[in-house]
Amino acid sequence: MPRSVRQYEAIRKEKRELILDTALALFAENGFHQTSMEQIARKAGISKGLTYNYFESKNAVLAEILKKGFNAIYEHFDLNKDGLLTYPEFEFFIRQSFHVICKNMNFWKLYFSIMMQPVVTETYIQNYSETSEELIKILIRFLTDNGSENPAKDLFIISSLLKGAYLILVTSPVIMDEDLFVNYIMEGFQRIINHKYNNDL
Amino acid sequence: MPRSVRQYEAIRKEKRELILDTALALFAENGFHQTSMEQIARKAGISKGLTYNYFESKNAVLAEILKKGFNAIYEHFDLNKDGLLTYPEFEFFIRQSFHVICKNMNFWKLYFSIMMQPVVTETYIQNYSETSEELIKILIRFLTDNGSENPAKDLFIISSLLKGAYLILVTSPVIMDEDLFVNYIMEGFQRIINHKYNNDL
Amino acid sequence: MPRSVRQYEAIRKEKRELILDTALALFAENGFHQTSMEQIARKAGISKGLTYNYFESKNAVLAEILKKGFNAIYEHFDLNKDGLLTYPEFEFFIRQSFHVICKNMNFWKLYFSIMMQPVVTETYIQNYSETSEELIKILIRFLTDNGSENPAKDLFIISSLLKGAYLILVTSPVIMDEDLFVNYIMEGFQRIINHKYNNDL
Amino acid sequence: MPRSVRQYEAIRKEKRELILDTALALFAENGFHQTSMEQIARKAGISKGLTYNYFESKNAVLAEILKKGFNAIYEHFDLNKDGLLTYPEFEFFIRQSFHVICKNMNFWKLYFSIMMQPVVTETYIQNYSETSEELIKILIRFLTDNGSENPAKDLFIISSLLKGAYLILVTSPVIMDEDLFVNYIMEGFQRIINHKYNNDL
DNA sequence: CATGAATGAGAGTTCATTCAT
DNA sequence: GATGAATGAACTCTCATTCAT
The missing domain is CATH 1.10.10.60 (Homeodomain-like)
Structure with missing residues (x-):
């Protein structure tokens, strides 16, 4: 048969x-x-x-792995894909992304290590810049809607914090408690987003 | 002759x-x-x-490069090397480290990219873990002296923020204004260090 | 398919x-x-x-060649592998070993030349010392059974003669008649083994 | 000055x-x-x-070393250089050659190992064949004078024994007592040279 | 669909030898 | 006489990729 x-x-x-x-x-x-x-x-x-x-090649294997990684993170972004990010959607995305990373730590170690390689970076930027720009737009809108007076600046700080947290999570030799970690980061986000300058700064 | x-x-x-x-x-x-x-x-x-x-080998070339990088950053840490970090020393270190990175961006791109490679990471950890532990002790003391109730936790957050900032600085395709960048990070540190839980969180 | x-x-x-x-x-x-x-x-x-x-490596090629050489010689030793060497078995082994060497002279030139190299010698000793000790035991027994009063001494003389003959055979620029050669050596063995001290010594 | x-x-x-x-x-x-x-x-x-x-070159260093080795052995041969070898001179040569080897074992390990290398062998043969032929003549004469009926045969057996003994001395991992060793070999020579065919063969 | 023998370009490394000083 | 920086050819070994079967 x-x-x-x-x-x-x-x-x-x-x-x-x-x-x-x-x-x-x-x-x-x-x-x-x-x-x-x-x-x-x-x-x-x-x-x-x-x-x-x-x-087709060893590089093609790598490309596919990276693509899957990108999708694994961003499928949780703007869950209903309506181009509008609500705060619950935002929090869900953050928590999910950490969860995804924790669940498959080795993959994400590789992912970060690969993403830093000069040539790869270029390839990646070319492939995903479109998607990235879409994400940025949505985030800018999200920050504006949440009262940010300088959304570009706040986006920048948020990104810093998020990427830094990913990095620490992935490179640290000690295994960290996921919930504690995420709560800290979420608190950081809240402070940035909700921050109003007061006299103590 | x-x-x-x-x-x-x-x-x-x-x-x-x-x-x-x-x-x-x-x-x-x-x-x-x-x-x-x-x-x-x-x-x-x-x-x-x-x-x-x-x-001796290609790896030896790399090792030397990494060593120089490590020293270039940490020569500004605890400037008088008395094992006691004052707030001015801390701020000086942060600002200097960003300055050093900005001045020689290509090197630091490499540095980060290399540091993520699995094998290198192990080599590096073995070589520098001693120095690192010394740094950690000093920072814990610094945080305690600055009123931290949970210095280990705060150290962790500070490190996240700092490493993340380095990462962003180094991988971002756009060139950023150094002063603006550092000011933001310093503000982040102040908030973490000086933070007292109030009813709005 | x-x-x-x-x-x-x-x-x-x-x-x-x-x-x-x-x-x-x-x-x-x-x-x-x-x-x-x-x-x-x-x-x-x-x-x-x-x-x-x-x-796996160039050395592995060499090791395999040496191994084959060792086996090629010693497969004729104690033909029935009963641990007991009779005189016909002894003579057969001697004659065969010369025959094997004559038939493939180039190999045995290499074999001897390689065996003298310091590093190789060590490797070889480690690999084959066990087999060698087994051989020595059998030969001591053989000499004792043939009336030797000091088998260690006689073994030493015999071994010298045999190794020397191999060496000459292999390094000599002139090609010798195999049968003549072996007969000479066999006679040498007989003189040594059957020697009885008489008054002329 | x-x-x-x-x-x-x-x-x-x-x-x-x-x-x-x-x-x-x-x-x-x-x-x-x-x-x-x-x-x-x-x-x-x-x-x-x-x-x-x-x-002039690395090979020249080697050549010089080999030359010294050859001379070190053969300066004791036919001590008075009259072209006639007496039995005491013969015994002296044998004993001296072993003594020389034992005193500088490492050199002679090298010497033998080098002498086996194909290219070296050729060079060596060209340089020393003349001297060698001289030696052979003297030895044939010596054997004839000592009653040998087939001096070529006896020379061959003696040479085998001698070279084999050198080889064993040099390659053996155990250190042997020099006197015992030489005595064994001298006895071997006597057995070979003084051998008279009796009815037991 | 599946195999692994085969290729060939190129990697890191070594080292006898040269030569300006 | 003496130095060691510098060369360049050759070496062992690796590996992504191809292809006959």
Whole structure:
């Protein structure tokens, strides 16, 4: 009995995932350049050649991994995708992003390490700048709606705080309590967003 | 007649610097693994072999670069090295560290990108953990002296903020105004350090 | 359809032999250190990289060659492997060992030359000391059974004669008649083993 | 005061010896190819360049070492150089050669290891074949004078025994008692030379 | 769909030798 | 005589990628 088209598709999808997961694990543990296609294939239990049946190149594997990472974070952004961010949606996004990172720490270690590489950065910027600009617009609107007098400035500070928190979370050798961590960050956001200059500053 | 010891020393120091600077520029531009010793030598106008007269290996070149970076930042920490951090010393350190980064942005891009690589991270941690622990002690003392009720927690938040700010500074494609940036961060520190819980939180 | 497991095995075995034979020829002709992997590959008609598909390193190629040599000689020792050496077995071993060496002179030139190298000697001693001790025990027993009053002494003299003969055979620029050579050595053994002290000494 | 010609000569000779001794020690310990000119110079406490002031090349250093070795052994052969070897002279030579080897074991390890290398062998044969043939003639005469009926055969057996003994002495991991060792070998010679066929063979 | 043998360009590294000083 | 910086060719080894089967 020949397999149906649907069965073939299922097999293909499964293998793709297998390769991606294996590659991710190895990239995260040893770094991208220290990981060979041979290692990936062997650990995945398939042949070297087959990998190239599913991905054009080693870089293509990486690109796919990064893409999945980006989506994993931003699928929780503006949940109903109406282009309007409410405060609950904002908080949900923050908490979810930390949750996602904590749940798959190794991936995010890799993600950050890769994102810092000069060439990758350029590639990434080209691919995702469109989406990024969309996000920025929504956030600016969100800050304005929440009473920010200088939303660009506040966005900048918020981004700093958020990225810094991700970084700490990912590079710290000690494992931190997720809830405590997020609560701190949320408190930081509240202070920035709700801040009014008073006489004590 | 052979050159004098002093002449040899001068040559060696100059060449070492030349190699380090060239390597840094290339590492920063193309990444560590994408840069070959051949490229470094060619750009420095010397032979490949000579590089190994000055550095044991490519990794040794990197290690030296990282060491210089670490020192460049931390020479401004606790300026009089008395183990006691005053608030002015703290502020001086923060402002200086941003200044140092801004002045040599390419280096610091590399520095951060390298620091994220799994293997490097381990090497680095082993080499610098001692110094780091010293720093942490001093900072804990500093926070306690400034009225912190939970200095470990506050240290954690401060570190997040600082590292995040460095990250943003270094990865942002737009060039930012240094003073504005530092002022913001300093304000963040003040809020964290001087913060008292009031009824509005 | 991929090749069958059997096909792959056949290919691997054939290529392995090809590489070993080629390497041996070159090592023997030019010496181990004067032979590069590139030369081996070129002479074998394959790519440099492929060599490393079959052997972990140049040293691994050498180790395999030495191992084969050791076995080639000692498979004729104590033919029925009962731990007891009869005189016919002894003579058979001597004659066979010379035969083996004469038949593949180049290999044995290399073998001896390699065995003298300081580093190799250590490696070899560690790998084969166990087997050697077994051999010594059997030979001591053999000499005792043949009336030796001081088997350690006689073993030493015999070993000297044998090793020296191998050495001469291998290093001599003139080609000697194998049978004549062996007969001489066998006579030497007889003189040593059957010697009875008489009044003329 | 400028140094006199004689002083310069003394310095040159001393330096030459220093380089030779140092090179020998390193060659013997690590092998010829594993020893660099840099190592030799550093261990000798001189500069790399100076080595080339005394020797044309690394190979020239080796050649000189080998030459000294050859002479060290054969200066004891046919002590009065009258072309006639008496039995006492023969015994003296054998005992002296073992003594020389035992006194400077490392050198002789190297010597044998080097002598086996294909290229070296050729060079050596060309340089010393003349001397060797002279030696052979004297030994044949010696054996004939001592009642040998087939001096070529006996020479061959004796040479085998001697070379084998040297080989064992040099490659054996255990240190042997020199006198015992020589006595064994001398006894072997006596057994071979004085052998008379009796009815038990 | 699947295999792994095979390639070839290029990496890091070593080192005998040269040469300006 | 003496130095060691400098060279450049050669080395061992790696690995992304191809392709016959």
